[in-house]
Amino acid sequence: MKRFKAVFLFLFCLCSTPGVTAGAMTPTAYRLSVDGTVAAGTIYEEKGAYMVPLRVVSEGLGYTVTWDGEKRVATADMSIASLSAVPGSTTYGRKGKLKVINLTQDFTYGAAAQIIDGRMYVPAEFFRDLFNNVTITDGVLTIAPQRAYLDGDAAVR
Template sequence: MKRFFMMLLAGAMTLGFAVPAAAQTAMTVEGTAVAQPLYVSESGVTMAPVRETAGLLGYRVVWDKESRSVTISDGTLSLSFAPGADAYTSRGRTRQLGMAPELKEGVLYAPAEIYSLYYPVTLTQNDSGLTLTALSKEGLEQVTGIIEDAAMYNLVLRLEDGTLRVFGKENADVSAAEGLLLGSTVTVYYRTEAPRAAVKIVTQPAG
């Protein structure tokens, strides 16, 4: 009897973990549903078709036959990666995300989070799936620097020329799974009309 209840509990736990993963397999980009099927990897990472997702965001996708790698560009920032390699390179720096891009039936898939990690794009999740939304480019500016302080409401950056910039981060979308760490490099997006209020903060890979 005890063994029966243990098996029943294990089954319930398995079902409990399967439901959230299934709910993540739908995604909307800029108000349009992604037509190609998404899937969730064994490690729980939602994988999205690269060319379709980037295209819906208005980004350019280029496939390099010689290096067998792909580059996504929004006109300002480029991101390169190759199937089978957990290595995502931008601005000469490479980071690992815990999941390599994969080719499935001729379609290249990559973690859906790459867009919010590298670009001015927000990623939200609810019961219906994932939503990617690009920030309006009108009046959108950016600056990159090293974190000198990351208090509860403010972020202090040291720029390349040594000057300090202070941003309010209370309402900013933060793409940093490990949090905002002192000494790390981040890119801050803000509006021209409100230069002290960060709208998105993106951590850059170390190196």
């Protein structure tokens, strides 16, 4: 009987841990494009936020993704900053790497990071705070780096 209670308690805790299952997240019909390339992965909607797969988008943008299983933190790392997400938390932390400009800041979004089928999902706006454009046009959610062009002496486009 004790063994049954222990197994039941373990399963209850596992199922009630934030970020382990999709919960109220609803799949959308949107397709995902990362820096001009169609990307695999489902886009979910959670509390008005569009949730995208962290690793798929990050690697499509050329970032490195790490997972610290002990602390339960996923980090997307780029050249000038990194941004971390914790399953079940609506607060995301950006850590800057530049000495001349302090890019370190915490952000709070309406939806918490979630793990679904072993993949971490974060709000699409997570990538805005790593200096990317996030747009939805004609059923496609696009995430792409912000770009500036120099044309002769005028910076523009």
